Each structure stands twice: as structure tokens, then as C-alpha cells.
Amino acid sequence: MSKLDEVYSKLTIRNGAKIALVVLDGLGDVAVASQGNLTPLEAARTPNLDALVRSGCAQGRMIPVAPGITPGSGPGHLALFGYDPLEFEVGRGVIETLGLGLVLKAGDVAARANFCTLDAQGLVTDRRAGRIATEVCERLCGLLSAKIKKLGTNEVLIIPGKEHRFVVVFRGAGLEGPLTDTDPNREGLPVAVAQPVDAANAGQKKVAKLVADFYKAALPVLKKEQPANGFLMRGIAHQPQIPTFEERYQMKAAAIAVYPMYKGLAQLVGMEKIEGPQTIQEQLERYVKEYDTHDFFFIHYKYTDKAGEDGKFGAKVKAIEDFDAALPLLLARKPDVLVITGDHSTPCVMKGHSWHPQPVLLHSACSGSDKLDRFTETGANNGSLGIFEAKYLIRLMQANARMFDKFGA
Amino acid sequence: MSKLDEVYSKLTIRNGAKIALVVLDGLGDVAVASQGNLTPLEAARTPNLDALVRSGCAQGRMIPVAPGITPGSGPGHLALFGYDPLEFEVGRGVIETLGLGLVLKAGDVAARANFCTLDAQGLVTDRRAGRIATEVCERLCGLLSAKIKKLGTNEVLIIPGKEHRFVVVFRGAGLEGPLTDTDPNREGLPVAVAQPVDAANAGQKKVAKLVADFYKAALPVLKKEQPANGFLMRGIAHQPQIPTFEERYQMKAAAIAVYPMYKGLAQLVGMEKIEGPQTIQEQLERYVKEYDTHDFFFIHYKYTDKAGEDGKFGAKVKAIEDFDAALPLLLARKPDVLVITGDHSTPCVMKGHSWHPQPVLLHSACSGSDKLDRFTETGANNGSLGIFEAKYLIRLMQANARMFDKFGA
Numbered sequence: 001m002s003k004l005d006e007v008y009s010k011l012t013i014r015n016g017a018k019i020a021l022v023v024l025d026g027l028g029d030v031a032v033a034s035q036g037n038l039t040p041l042e043a044a045r046t047p048n049l050d051a052l053v054r055s056g057c058a059q060g061r062m063i064p065v066a067p068g069i070t071p072g073s074g075p076g077h078l079a080l081f082g083y084d085p086l087e088f089e090v091g092r093g094v095i096e097t098l099g100l101g102l103v104l105k106a107g108d109v110a111a112r113a114n115f116c117t118l119d120a121q122g123l124v125t126d127r128r129a130g131r132i133a134t135e136v137c138e139r140l141c142g143l144l145s146a147k148i149k150k151l152g153t154n155e156v157l158i159i160p161g162k163e164h165r166f167v168v169v170f171r172g173a174g175l176e177g178p179l180t181d182t183d184p185n186r187e188g189l190p191v192a193v194a195q196p197v198d199a200a201n202a203g204q205k206k207v208a209k210l211v212a213d214f215y216k217a218a219l220p221v222l223k224k225e226q227p228a229n230g231f232l233m234r235g236i237a238h239q240p241q242i243p244t245f246e247e248r249y250q251m252k253a254a255a256i257a258v259y260p261m262y263k264g265l266a267q268l269v270g271m272e273k274i275e276g277p278q279t280i281q282e283q284l285e286r287y288v289k290e291y292d293t294h295d296f297f298f299i300h301y302k303y304t305d306k307a308g309e310d311g312k313f314g315a316k317v318k319a320i321e322d323f324d325a326a327l328p329l330l331l332a333r334k335p336d337v338l339v340i341t342g343d344h345s346t347p348c349v350m351k352g353h354s355w356h357p358q359p360v361l362l363h364s365a366c367s368g369s370d371k372l373d374r375f376t377e378t379g380a381n382n383g384s385l386g387i388f389e390a391k392y393l394i395r396l397m398q399a400n401a402r403m404f405d406k407f408g409a
Numbered sequence: 410m411s412k413l414d415e416v417y418s419k420l421t422i423r424n425g426a427k428i429a430l431v432v433l434d435g436l437g438d439v440a441v442a443s444q445g446n447l448t449p450l451e452a453a454r455t456p457n458l459d460a461l462v463r464s465g466c467a468q469g470r471m472i473p474v475a476p477g478i479t480p481g482s483g484p485g486h487l488a489l490f491g492y493d494p495l496e497f498e499v500g501r502g503v504i505e506t507l508g509l510g511l512v513l514k515a516g517d518v519a520a521r522a523n524f525c526t527l528d529a530q531g532l533v534t535d536r537r538a539g540r541i542a543t544e545v546c547e548r549l550c551g552l553l554s555a556k557i558k559k560l561g562t563n564e565v566l567i568i569p570g571k572e573h574r575f576v577v578v579f580r581g582a583g584l585e586g587p588l589t590d591t592d593p594n595r596e597g598l599p600v601a602v603a604q605p606v607d608a609a610n611a612g613q614k615k616v617a618k619l620v621a622d623f624y625k626a627a628l629p630v631l632k633k634e635q636p637a638n639g640f641l642m643r644g645i646a647h648q649p650q651i652p653t654f655e656e657r658y659q660m661k662a663a664a665i666a667v668y669p670m671y672k673g674l675a676q677l678v679g680m681e682k683i684e685g686p687q688t689i690q691e692q693l694e695r696y697v698k699e700y701d702t703h704d705f706f707f708i709h710y711k712y713t714d715k716a717g718e719d720g721k722f723g724a725k726v727k728a729i730e731d732f733d734a735a736l737p738l739l740l741a742r743k744p745d746v747l748v749i750t751g752d753h754s755t756p757c758v759m760k761g762h763s764w765h766p767q768p769v770l771l772h773s774a775c776s777g778s779d780k781l782d783r784f785t786e787t788g789a790n791n792g793s794l795g796i797f798e799a800k801y802l803i804r805l806m807q808a809n810a811r812m813f814d815k816f817g818a
Contacts (some may be wrong), residue, residue, distance in 0.1 A: 004475055011478070056441060089815070130483065198469065329549040366759050368439025369446055371787050384470070384766065384786065386796030392476035399477030399764045406762060407474055408481035 002087070005248075008395060014250040017401035018335040020287065020297040021393075023080060024323060025073075025262075026305030026346025027376060028061075029316070035348065040304075040316040040360065045047045046324040049340070049375050050333070053361065057367040060385025061357035061377070062393060064344045067118045070355045076343030077265045081245060081298075082394030090268065093178060097167045098264025104239045107253065109170040109177050109207050115140060115228035116164075122230075124192050128164045128185065129228040140228055141166050143283065143397025147221050151213045168233065170210050176203025177237030179211065184232075191215070194236055243277035244270030245296070248405070249394060254290050256283045257300035264297055280322065284329035290335050299330075308346030316348055325348040337364045337400045341377070341391065357387055366401035411496070414657075417804060422444055423546060424658040427744040427808035428680065429696065429706040432804075433716030433732060434482075434671075435755025437470075437767035437786060440724070444757065449725040450768065450785045455733040458749070458784050461740070462770065465778040470766035470786070470792025473753045479764045486674045486754030487775025490654060490707075491803030499677065500586055500646025504575045509568050513648045517584050518579040518616050520645040524549060524637035525573075531639075536592065537573045538637040552577050558628050560622045577642065579619050585612025586646030588620065593641075600624070603645055605715050607672075616645065618758050627799060654677030654705070658803060659812070663699050664694045666709035677705055689731065693738035700742050708739075716756030725757055746773040746809045748802065749784070773809035 001009070013350055029039040040306070053059075064071040064087050074095040075085030093110035104110060115137065117126040141160035148156050154172030161167065194211040198203030211233065222229045244254045247270075255266030256274045263273045274290060275408040277283040287297050301323055307315035330338075341360035344353050357379035372379045382386075386394065396405055410418070419735045425798075438448040445452070462468075472496050473480040483504040484494030502519035513519060524546060526535040550569035557565050562580030570576065588603040603620040605613030620642065631638045637805035656679075664675030665683045672682045683699060686692040691708055696706050710732055739747070750769035753762050769791035781788040794805065807813055 001497065007475070007478070007495065025718070047604060056446075062635050104675060366441075366756060366763065368441060368448075368765065368786075370790065371446075382791055384790050386470070386766070386790070388476060388796075395475075395477035396764075399479070401719040404477060404764070408483050408484040408499065 005407050009248070011407060012398065013403055013405055015401070015403055016295060017337065017403060018291065018295060019251065019328065019337040019397050019401055020299060020335040020339070022299045022301065022340045023159060024301050024304045024320070024340065024342050026192065026308045026344060026353065027342030028356050029308065030347045030349065030356060032349050035313050039302050039377050040313060040320055040348065042378070044317045044324065045322040046320065046374070048327040049322045050373065051267050052177050052363060053365045053372055053375050055363070056367060057361050058385050059359065059361050059365045059380040060343065060368040061380050062360050062390040063357050063387065064321065064355070064390050068355050070342050070353050072353065073261055073343065074265060076264065076326045079390035080343055080393060082391055083242065083271050088240065088242055090240065092235030093167060093237055096235070098160065098168060098170060098268065099261035100161055101260035101264070102157065102159055102169065104169065105171065105268065106239050106241045107175060109236060110235040111168045113168050113231050113233045114164050114183070115168050115314025116230045116232050117227040118230035121256045124184060124187050124189060124191065124230070124232070126409045127187060127232060129161045134162050135230065137161070137164060137166060140222065140225065143221050144218055148214065148217045151210055151217070154210060156214065163230070168214065170207060172242065174203050175207050175238060176201060177193065177207060179207055179236040181234040182211065182232055183234050191230065191232060194233065196308030202240045207385070211236065218262070239297070242269055246270060249296070249398065251295035253296040253298060254299045256286055256293040256297070258283070259294045260304050262263055264302040266409060271298060281329060286325050287330060288333045293308050297335070304342065305346045308348050309351060311348050311351040313348045337362065339397055360385065360393065362396060362400060367400055417532050418657070419530065420603055420813045420816060421807065422812055422814055424812055425703065425704060426746065427700065427704060428660065428746040428806050428810055429708060429739065429744040429748070430489065430806065431708045433710050433713045433729070433749065433751050434754070435717045435753060435762065436751030436753025437765050438717065439756045439758065439765060441758050445558065446720050448786050450789070452528050453726045453729040453733065454698050455729060455783070457733045457736040458718070459782065461772060462781055462784050464772070465776060466770050466772045467776040467788040467794050468768065468770050468779050468781060468784065470789050470796045471750065471799040472704060473764070473767050473799050475766050479762045480753050481762070482670055482752065483607060483674060484694055486671065488799035489752055489798055489802060491657065492651065492678065493800045497649065499649065502576060502646055503648050504670070505570070506578060506643070507677065508670035508685065509570055509576060510669035510673070511566065511578065512676065513578065514580065515648050515650045518584045518645060518647045520577045520642040522575050522577050522640050523573050523592070525639045525641050526636040526637070526680050527639035531598050533593060533600065533639070533641070535636060536596060536641060536806040538549060539573035540572045541637050545637065546570070546573060546575060546655060547623030549631065549634065551653050553627055554632055557626045558624065560619055562677065563619060569786040573637065577623065579616060584616050584647055585610060586616060588613060588616055588645040590643040590645070590773055591620065591641055592643050600639065600641060603642065618631030620645065627682045642761040651678055651782045657681060658807060661706060662705040664707045665695055666707070668709070668711050669690070680707060689735045690738060693735050696739060697742045706744070714752065714755045717757050718760060720757050722757045742750060746771065747808050769794060770800065771805060771809060776809055
């Protein structure tokens with residue numbers, strides 16, 4: 001734990017305050033001429049957000065990881081949960097597995113895998129096996145699962161994803177990552193051997209042997225398949241031991257998310273997954289129901305990011321307006337501290353995540369007012385929160401919830 | 410010393426420039442609806458500050474310690490003096506002692522103490538002895554002082570505070586803190602034994618023995634007193650060796666403060682205490698008189714904080730207006746660099762210190778103008794200084810005083 005985290009821990013008072021963190025995924029955007037020089041937040045009609053802002057909010061912008069770094073969903077959310085994404089690195093295999101809805105245990109080693117095509121010499125001729133249909137992927141994973149349930153004393157889990165993608169999880173004692181990829185990264189080369197990143201690490205050596213054994217057992221099963229007669233593994237790493245949200249912040253947390261990836265990320269830090277809600281209305285209604293049973297509520301809304309990824313400005317505007325229409329459901333039982341933000345920006349013009357600091361709005365009895373009329377990127381540039389690293393957001397929420405003792409006399 | 414501090418030191422040129430740092434204690438505030446959506450700075454009539462701003466000032470906001478952390482006066486001022494409050498931690502006993510006007514030496518161990526009530530079994534029945542009158546506290550401290558002047562070769566100083574509060578100082582060779590409290594923190598428990606925080610530390614062990622000996626000598630003196638027949642000690646720590654202000658910044662500094670706590674904090678870093686002035690007018694007149702004898706002037710004004718602590722918006726507005734009325738006295742002999750700020754925020758609505766970044770104004774021949782009309786929290790959000798950690802303020806003042814050489818060619 002960093003010195004500063006230690007100071008925060010010592011100052012923390014558990015006081016039962018209620019905090020809601022609403023993540024509009026990929027919310028941040030940039031104003032470009034082709035979009036009328038407006039961001040989706042600026043273009044959207046948001047009467048409820050506007051009223052919230054005028055009732056007294058602090059605004060600012062958050063750097064997800066570090067200047068210029070575009071985060072994936074994992075680091076983006078870890079930062080929002082107060083875990084420095086440069087300190088708590090979670091392997092891509094683990095994140096992919098969470099995205100498929102599998103519950104991992106600390107120490108589980110997970111890898112992303114692709115089906116691929118190999119020629120008679122074992123050289124990779126297509127790294128994605130012609131992007132086979134998802135049903136084919138599911139059938140092949142079924143074949144592998146039926147054949148390989150254990151390697152030595154270690155459990156093996158094989159879970160199909162979309163098209164050529166799947167994940168492999170090794171579960172056993174003393175396993176550790178990370179390992180190098182077996183993906184040679186271009187066609188014409190043989191499948192690489194996964195190597196321990198630290199040659200002296202016993203756990204990594206154990207996993208290197210497991211990966212080799214897995215190939216020995218799996219390749220014969222696929223031998224007659226076309227085009228998917230091989231596979232490549234990437235991001236082989238174990239789920240790190242992460243101090244739980246409750247340990248760090250003295251709050252019992254609930255995750256009200258729809259997509260498995262975000263439920264998984266919340267579960268990674270020990271939040272309780274709330275199952276059931278499928279729409280933002282249902283999510284906010286559920287928040288009200290759970291109000292008395294938890295202290296911290298992580299509410300995740302996917303559609304802003306989806307529209308950004310698709311480059312659909314109108315769809316992103318509508319996603320924001322849909323959220324705005326649902327917002328009164330949450331305000332009916334206002335938490336002591338309410339934050340609305342994104343995990344990163346997903347500018348429509350970029351059709352993908354970006355490094356642009358996402359706007360953030362914080363409302364509490366002592367947030368004060370920044371005298372802004374709306375919640376927008378440009379307005380947030382002038383807010384009292386300034387531009388800060390996302391990992392500090394949780395500390396500002398705790399401060400506004402009066403959860404910190406004074407530092408020094 | 411941090412790497413960056415070393416760089417600053419190497420670049421520093423002593424050039425006799427004059428710098429004045431005016432601290433309006435607890436200046437920062439938040440705008441809430443119940444106060445007409447204005448902060449005291451926004452509500453106050455400040456013609457002299459306004460004119461100063463329009464003559465060309467840089468503004469910004471300062472994070473006293475770290476995001477969300479509410480500082481006491483100690484860390485708040487250490488940061489303003491350029492000492493990272495996370496690096497230079499000063500125990501509560503030391504700060505309390507400074508507040509009572511006692512001059513400590515490096516190595517002195519100080520503890521905050523409370524008179525308390527003990528039952529026949531030695532269990533604490535009232536941690537504050539019914540908040541006895543200050544006169545009773547003074548009488549009891551007198552009894553203890555008369556009886557206990559030394560323990561072994563170590564000097565013992567006992568100084569009464571307000572109501573049940575007093576401080577105990579141990580002065581001798583090789584003493585060190587911190588130790589755990591003897592305060593059990595709730596009634597019904599016996600007085601705890603002060604333990605070294607680091608069991609292997611010889612200086613701490615020495616102090617643990619001293620505290621035990623002090624109890625042995627003092628409890629009999631109080632035996633027949635009612636209700637104050639015992640006492641509890643907290644924040645037992647030694648005054649750290651702090652490099653002096655002049656060593657660090659190549660400036661001879663004067664502290665023009667009224668309250669003992671702030672004189673003490675200034676003295677802790679080696680500033681010279683200027684005694685005499687009781688009002689802000691007298692303080693600013695004295696600054697003019699001392700202009701030629703010092704390079705750096707720390708001028709402390711308490712009443713903004715006092716009003717904030719009392720939750721009195723009108724009183725805080727008036728405190729600001731009173732300062733504004735006196736300001737021309739200072740401007741009559743304008744320093745090369747003038748900073749007006751707070752050591753932290755004390756929002757009226759919170760009736761206490763807070764973490765909200767305090768506004769800061771810096772005027773010099775090269776500060777430039779941020780094109781703002783007034784000095785307010787909302788305006789400062791848009792200033793050229795941005796939002797930065799308070800420990801850097803001294804560096805910005807030095808830079809504006811042209812005290813830094815170029816870094817690199």
C-alpha cells in the first residue's frame with residue numbers, strides 16, 4: 001500500500017453514509033466540426049441533469065490512468081474504484097474471462113485464446129481461423145472441455161467467446177503469471193512456447209509446463225478440424241490478490257451492472273453483484289430497493305460507450321438522453337454523495353476508447369456549486385475539482401461523505 | 410530531501426527580493442443555496458482586493474495535503490511554508506504545545522493531556538473530568554509542576570490549556586516518539602500504558618519509561634482531587650528536526666501572527682516571531698517597519714477561520730471586508746511578490762476545516778493577469794495557476810521573485 005493510501009486508511013471513519021457512483025461508460029467525447037462542434041453531452045437534451053447541476057455540483061475532469069494513456073475497461077474501472085491501475089495490473093486473460101461471466105478466484109491463471117489455422121508444418125496460416133462463427137467456437141470448446149478437465153492436479157476451464165475467441169483458465173495451487181504469448185503475432189511462424197516472464201519464478205514455470213501440456217492434449221482433438229485446427233494464447237496471467245473495497249474504504253458495496261465484464265470487475269474488488277436489472281430504469285429502481293443494505297453503489301450504463309465505439313453521434317446523444325430520463329428514479333432517494341462520470345472517453349469520431357479526461361460531476365451537501373448551468377466537457381474544464389487522476393475520485397467521494405478524520409492538529 | 414527539493418535548492422539565488430504571504434486562515438468556502446449560492450469571498454465588498462486583481466494577478470486553487478484530506482492548522486501551514494506535510498509530520502502534542510505558546514527544542518517530546526476521572530479500581534469514568542473550569546486546570550497543573558520538575562535527568566514541563574486540557578513536555582537527551590496513547594478512548598477501561606510505536610527504538614523506550622514514571626509521580630498528587638483525579642495522554646511525539654526556512658529558501662523570514670499556534674508553527678521552521686501587533690492594521694504596519702530587515706513575511710489573520718468554525722457566514726464576510734480595508738497599509742510598501750490565500754477551507758456550512766482547495770492570488774511584476782475581476786473561488790478555478798498542491802506555492806513565490814536560475818541550458 002502506498003504511504004498516501006495508508007494515511008487515507010488511518011483517517012477513515014465508517015459512518016454509514018450512502019454513495020452512488022454512476023458510470024456512463026465511455027461518456028467523454030470531443031467537439032469536432034463534423035458534429036456541429038458539439039460533444040454528445042452538449043448536444044443532448046438533459047433537463048434532469050441540468051436541474052441537478054443547478055442545485056449545486058462540483059465538476060472536473062479525470063485522467064483515467066496517466067496523460068495520453070487510453071485505458072481498457074479494466075484499468076478504467078479499477079481507477080474509479082480507487083485502485084491505481086499502474087499498481088494493480090490485471091491481465092487481459094483475467095479481464096476477458098470476467099467479460100464471459102466466469103467467477104475467478106485469486107491465483108487462477110487465465111489466458112485469452114484464439115482459434116487459428118495451422119499448415120502441415122505447424123506454421124500459422126491464419127491467426128483467427130477465418131473468424132469462424134460463434135457456434136463453431138462453442139462446439140470446439142465443447143470438444144476440448146469434454147476431453148481436458150484436468151492436467152495433473154490442476155483444473156482446466158475452457159469458455160467460448162464471440163467468433164474465434166475463447167478463454168482458458170488453469171486453477172490449482174501455486175500457479176502464477178505472467179507468461180509470454182504463444183501467439184507469434186504474424187502468419188508464417190510456428191506457435192510460440194509460453195515462457196515465464198521471470199525465469200526464476202516457480203509458479204510461472206509451473207504454468208509454462210501446464211500450457212505446454214495443454215497444447216499436447218488439445219491439438220490432437222482439433223487435428224481434423226478446418227479451418228480451426230490450432231489456437232494461440234495471449235495475456236496469460238493470474239488473478240492478483242486485491243485488497244477488497246470494503247477493507248480499503250470501509251463501505252459495503254453493491255454493483256448494479258448489466259454486462260458480465262463490469263459485474264466481474266466489481267467482483268474482482270469484492271463488491272456484491274446485484275443480479276436481475278436489464279435496463280437503466282430497472283437498475284435505478286433496484287438501487288432504491290438496496291439503499292438500506294449497502295453503503296456504496298456502482299451503477300454501470302453501457303450504451304454511451306457502445307454508440308461511441310460505433311461512431312454513432314446520434315446514438316450517443318440518445319443514450320445520454322435515455323439516462324437523463326431515468327435519473328429521477330435515483331434522485332427519489334438521493335444518496336449523500338452522487339457522482340456521474342465515465343470510465344474513460346469514447347469519442348464518436350475515434351470509434352474507440354481514448355485518453356481524453358472524462359467529465360465528472362459530484363453532488364453532496366458540501367460539494368458547493370461551480371456556478372455552471374450544465375454538465376459538459378467544456379463546463380467541467382472550469383469546475384472546482386480541476387483535472388485530476390481518476391484514482392482520487394473515491395477519496396473525494398469519501399471526503400464529501402464526511403468519512404475522513406482531520407489530518408494533524 | 411526529495412530529488413525535486415534538491416533541484417530547487419541548487420537553482421536558488423539569494424537576491425534580497427521581498428515576499429509577503431498573507432494567510433487568511435480557513436479562507437476557502439463553498440457556495441450553497443442557503444447562503445444565496447455565494448461564498449463569503451463572493452459576497453464580501455472588497456474594493457482593495459478587486460483593484461489589486463485588476464492590476465494583474467495570477468490565481469488558482471491549492472490542495473492542502475492530498476485530494477479529500479482535511480488538514481489541521483499544522484499540516485496546512487507546513488504546506489504553505491513548502492514542507493510536504495506527508496513528509497514532515499508533526500505530532501499533535503507538539504502542535505498543542507506550540508498553541509500554548511511554549512517554545513520547543515528539536516528532540517523535546519510533547520503530549521496532549523486531559524484531566525479525567527478515575528474510579529476506585531482505576532477505571533476511567535469520565536475522559537474529560539466533567540470539563541473542569543480552566544482555573545481548576547491551572548491550579549492542578551500548578552500542583553503537578555511544583556512536585557515534578559525532573560524525572561531522572563529529564564526536565565518535565567506541564568502547561569495548562571483550556572478546561573480539562575494541558576500539555577506535558579519531556580526534555581532530555583536521546584528522547585524520541587511516537588508512542589501510543591494512554592487514553593483508552595472510552596470510559597470503563599483503565600488508563601493504557603504508552604508503548605513505543607517501534608518496539609526496537611531506544612529513544613521511544615526511554616520515553617515509555619518516562620511516561621510511566623510521570624504517572625507514578627503525578628497520580629498521588631491528584632489522588633484527593635474531584636473530579637480530576639487522573640489524566641490521559643495522547644499524541645506523544647518529539648519535535649522533529651526540520652531544516653530551517655532560511656536553509657531551504659535562502660530567505661530571512663518574519664512571522665507576524667497574533668495567535669500562539671501560528672507563531673509556534675512559524676518558529677518550528679525557524680522564522681523569527683515578531684511580537685506586539687494585535688490587529689491586522691498593526692500587523693500590516695509592522696510589516697512595513699520590518700521591510701528592510703527580512704526577506705519573507707508570513708502574516709497570519711485568524712478571523713476568517715473563526716467565523717467559518719462558528720458557521721457564521723456574515724461574520725466571515727465581515728472578516729474578509731476588515732482585511733480588505735487594511736490591505737492598503739501593506740500595498741503602501743508593496744513586496745516584490747504578494748500572495749493572499751488560506752491554509753485550507755473552513756466552509757461555514759460545515760463549521761470546520763475541509764479538503765476543498767483554497768483560492769490563491771499571486772501578484773508580482775511577472776505574474777501576468779488572468780483577466781479576472783475579483784478574487785473568488787469560482788474565478789480562481791479559471792486562473793493560470795490551476796489547481797496544485799500547496800507545498801509548491803513557495804516555489805511559485807520564489808520563481809516570481811526571480812530567485813531561481815534556469816534549469817539546464
